[in-house]
Amino acid sequence: MLNEERIRLMTKMASYETREGKEHMPIKQYYRRDYISYEMMKTFVTSTIAFGILFLCWVIYKMDSLADFLTGKELPDVAVSILIKYAVFICIYQVIAYFVYSRRYKKATASMRKYYATLKKVERLQEKEERLQPSEEWK
Amino acid sequence: MTGLLELREKLRIFYGKYELYVAAGIKFMLGILVFSIINSQTGYMEQLNQMAVVLLLSLVCAFLPVNAMVVLACGQILLHLYALSLEACAIGLCLFVLLLFLYGKFAPENGYSVILTSVLCVFRVPQVMPVATGMLKGPSAYLSVLCGGVTYFYLRGVQENLVNFTSTEETEGLAKFTAALKIFIGNKEMYLVLAAFFITSIVVYLIRRQSINYAWRIALFVGNMTELVILIVGYILLDMTDQALWVLAGILLSVVVSLVLEFFFYNLDYSRVERVQFEDDEYYYFVKAVPKVFVSRKDKRVKRITPKKRVAAGRRELAEELDIDEDLLD
Numbered sequence: 001m002l003n004e005e006r007i008r009l010m011t012k013m014a015s016y017e018t019r020e021g022k023e024h025m026p027i028k029q030y031y032r033r034d035y036i037s038y039e040m041m042k043t044f045v046t047s048t049i050a051f052g053i054l055f056l057c058w059v060i061y062k063m064d065s066l067a068d069f070l071t072g073k074e075l076p077d078v079a080v081s082i083l084i085k086y087a088v089f090i091c092i093y094q095v096i097a098y099f100v101y102s103r104r105y106k107k108a109t110a111s112m113r114k115y116y117a118t119l120k121k122v123e124r125l126q127e128k129e130e131r132l133q134p135s136e137e138w139k
Numbered sequence: 140m141t142g143l144l145e146l147r148e149k150l151r152i153f154y155g156k157y158e159l160y161v162a163a164g165i166k167f168m169l170g171i172l173v174f175s176i177i178n179s180q181t182g183y184m185e186q187l188n189q190m191a192v193v194l195l196l197s198l199v200c201a202f203l204p205v206n207a208m209v210v211l212a213c214g215q216i217l218l219h220l221y222a223l224s225l226e227a228c229a230i231g232l233c234l235f236v237l238l239l240f241l242y243g244k245f246a247p248e249n250g251y252s253v254i255l256t257s258v259l260c261v262f263r264v265p266q267v268m269p270v271a272t273g274m275l276k277g278p279s280a281y282l283s284v285l286c287g288g289v290t291y292f293y294l295r296g297v298q299e300n301l302v303n304f305t306s307t308e309e310t311e312g313l314a315k316f317t318a319a320l321k322i323f324i325g326n327k328e329m330y331l332v333l334a335a336f337f338i339t340s341i342v343v344y345l346i347r348r349q350s351i352n353y354a355w356r357i358a359l360f361v362g363n364m365t366e367l368v369i370l371i372v373g374y375i376l377l378d379m380t381d382q383a384l385w386v387l388a389g390i391l392l393s394v395v396v397s398l399v400l401e402f403f404f405y406n407l408d409y410s411r412v413e414r415v416q417f418e419d420d421e422y423y424y425f426v427k428a429v430p431k432v433f434v435s436r437k438d439k440r441v442k443r444i445t446p447k448k449r450v451a452a453g454r455r456e457l458a459e460e461l462d463i464d465e466d467l468l469d
Contacts, residue, residue, distance in 0.1 A: 064317075100245045
């Protein structure tokens with residue numbers, strides 16, 4: 001006989017797997033520290049590219065007056081000032097990445113905990129059914 | 140009011156029942172709108188500027204997540220810009236990469252906000268978006284409205300400065316880059332609109348989160364007023380008073396849309412507020428529970444208790460049924 005409670009729980013789980021689970025399950029393959037570090041590394045690369053694009057745009061925009069801009073300035077000083085801006089930019093994005101991905105991991109942990117609790121319930125119901133089944137056949 | 144609530148329930152049930160088809164249908168229609176607008180606004184590449192392409196792209200988008208529409212729309216824009224000038228295309232590509240790396244990476248679930256903002260910008264009523272986003276989403280989504288706005292302003296800038304991009308002299312490559320960058324750097328109107336949108340969304344969010352009665356209603360009115368004031372004052376300062384009428388129209392539409400959204404997503408009955416107080420080992424809880432306005436759907440069933448009237452049969456049918464000669468019925 002069909003166990004309605006088990007089917008209801010399994011439908012709920014299947015629905016989770018196709019929606020939020022798709023995002024949360026890969027996250028939970030990592031330990032918190034590994035996941036956040038990995039995402040922060042990816043953010044480092046993307047924010048470096050973004051800074052490069054912004055810098056390039058600035059150079060192109062200032063191309064005509066670049067000579068005037070550099071006159072009277074030591075090239076190493078200009079490089080240091082650009083590096084400082086780059087460091088600040090990267091730091092800001094690393095902080096944002098840390099908060100965003102910590103929160104995402106926390107959310108995934110909470111929802112996966114619920115998912116595993118439902119899974120255990122389903123297992124228990126299945127075991128119960130299996131225990132009852134032979135006796136019914138015997139009758 | 141009861142009729143409206145019943146309609147809302149019917150719509151909810153309908154959506155729940157046919158979610159797959161409704162979502163695909165909405166994405167298909169939105170796709171047609173978005174790709175047609177891009178073609179009409181930019182349309183520099185003749186091969187893309189065809190209805191068949193629009194329909195094909197929309198059909199693809201109907202069965203994919205909304206972010207696919209964002210990617211395809213960006214691709215379409217870049218191809219059109221490439222047909223116009225390589226420099227405009229390069230700066231467009233830089234813009235999209237920046238938006239993706241600096242924002243899209245952290246909040247990839249806001250495709251609809253980006254697309255709808257750009258579309259409403261074309262119709263000159265984007266004022267709807269910041270209040271709607273502020274009501275329905277959290278702060279991480281507010282930058283998506285700005286992404287849509289920036290994209291629109293770039294395309295409008297290219298359109299308004301076509302002469303700068305159509306020159307054929309090779310030495311003018313740098314000038315074309317500078318012209319494309321100037322669309323962002325010298326565009327005070329863009330900064331005004333983006334600032335107004337961001338402040339409005341934050342104001343709406345902060346008010347609607349308060350534990351006060353009619354929080355959403357207050358939030359939407361204050362938000363719309365804030366947006367109106369910032370935009371009107373800004374346009375006056377920029378000496379662009381001709382925009383005031385559009386701003387007013389946009390705000391009126393925004394109020395209507397916000398009220399509809401409130402009705403659908405936050406319809407509470409403040410006359411039945413309950414306040415409860417309890418404690419556990421660590422905390423005291425002061426809970427305010429506001430019931431949702433809900434009307435159960437009327438299931439009208441017509442049950443016939445009188446026998447169905449027999450339809451008058453023709454002479455021939457009757458004779459055939461009784462198995463007698465037709466003349467006997469005279």
